[in-house]
Amino acid sequence: MNMKKLLIPLALLMFSVTAFSGLTRSVPVTIDLVNGNASGDMITARNSDNDFEFIGCGLRAFEDGVGGVFYFGFCQAQLEEGAPVNCFTQNVDLLEGINLISDSSFITFSWNDDGNGGLTCWRIGSSTQSFYLSKQKTGK
Amino acid sequence: MRGNLISKLPKLLVLLALLQVALVLLLFMKLNSFEQRVDLLAATTQQKPHNGSIALSAAENGPASVQTGVNSQQLRKIVREELHAALADNNSAGQNPATNSQNPVFDEAEMQYQRDMLVQELEFFKTQDEVSHADLNRFMGDIAKLNPQARTELLNMLNRAMNRGKIKGNL
Numbered sequence: 001m002n003m004k005k006l007l008i009p010l011a012l013l014m015f016s017v018t019a020f021s022g023l024t025r026s027v028p029v030t031i032d033l034v035n036g037n038a039s040g041d042m043i044t045a046r047n048s049d050n051d052f053e054f055i056g057c058g059l060r061a062f063e064d065g066v067g068g069v070f071y072f073g074f075c076q077a078q079l080e081e082g083a084p085v086n087c088f089t090q091n092v093d094l095l096e097g098i099n100l101i102s103d104s105s106f107i108t109f110s111w112n113d114d115g116n117g118g119l120t121c122w123r124i125g126s127s128t129q130s131f132y133l134s135k136q137k138t139g140k
Numbered sequence: 141m142r143g144n145l146i147s148k149l150p151k152l153l154v155l156l157a158l159l160q161v162a163l164v165l166l167l168f169m170k171l172n173s174f175e176q177r178v179d180l181l182a183a184t185t186q187q188k189p190h191n192g193s194i195a196l197s198a199a200e201n202g203p204a205s206v207q208t209g210v211n212s213q214q215l216r217k218i219v220r221e222e223l224h225a226a227l228a229d230n231n232s233a234g235q236n237p238a239t240n241s242q243n244p245v246f247d248e249a250e251m252q253y254q255r256d257m258l259v260q261e262l263e264f265f266k267t268q269d270e271v272s273h274a275d276l277n278r279f280m281g282d283i284a285k286l287n288p289q290a291r292t293e294l295l296n297m298l299n300r301a302m303n304r305g306k307i308k309g310n311l
Contacts, residue, residue, distance in 0.1 A: 058311055060277070062284030066246070070284035070291065074311050082308070088299045090292070117300040 025131040027106055029055045029077050031085055036119070038077040038085055039108035041132045052081045055107050057098045057124060073098045075109040075121055087111035087121035097124035104133050246287040255290040258282055262297055262307075271309035 028048065029040030040055045057075040064070045073095040078084040087109060089095065101107060110123040261279060265271045283294045301307040 060280055062281045065285040072280065072284070072295070076311065082305045084302065086299055086302045086311070088295050114296070117303040118296045119299060119303060
């Protein structure tokens with residue numbers, strides 16, 4: 001009877017070790033205003049201790065009213081309250097880069113500054129790999 | 141120096157007057173050509189009035205309208221061709237390098253009005269604590285309807301305001 005009581009927790013412990021294995025990588029958001037780039041993975045940003053950190057990109061497509069479509073994309077990141085960095089792009093090839101981002105991606109983007117705070121994205125990249133995913137119980 | 145400039149002024153004025161006369165003549169020729177084509181089409185289609193043509197009656201379109209057998213699609217095609225030709229002429233004369241016959245045609249006065257309205261709305265956003273997601277999306281939808289130059293200008297203004305923290309909101 002005592003042996004059974006010991007075996008059950010021991011078995012559970014072994015399974016839990018298996019379920020939580022695998023390489024993990026956490027990349028907090030960084031913003032380099034001097035060189036004009038930002039990066040970080042979305043899960044780490046979402047789970048950060050502060051309420052301000054975020055990173056992401058998005059795109060919009062609007063009918064222009066004269067038979068065409070206007071495509072517009074943006075990337076943004078923030079580390080402190082009220083200090084976001086937004087870059088915009090109308091470059092359709094860069095918009096394709098935004099399309100490749102998934103909800104667990106690492107994101108990196110760069111911009112050119114017009115000197116007045118206007119930032120135009122010139123590089124948008126992402127990496128979607130298992131080590132950016134948060135640990136989840138597999139049910140084993 | 142000033143005397144030299146004044147002495148050249150009459151020549152410049154004559155040159156400008158000649159240029160204006162040439163443009164008026166060009167416009168007259170275009171209009172004449174357009175009228176001839178419409179007359180020709182009207183004559184052709186009147187011979188077979190029930191062949192897909194639209195007969196506009198006074199009852200349908202008010203007292204000012206007249207009976208016509210011109211197919212509306214043909215008319216639209218002619219107007220489009222004439223507009224494209226006029227735009228191409230403008231471009232070749234260097235009057236409006238930002239547009240060409242392949243780009244959509246924007247009403248410049250209407251564009252200016254819309255642009256000014258959006259600039260005002262942008263200024264209004266700056267007075268708000270936070271601009272909602274819906275308002276920002278609607279704003280960008282309105283920007284999309286501007287011509288490319290005004291579109292880029294407004295997007296840059298929005299971008300600067302957001303980066304400086306003057307407009308708070310998430311895209």
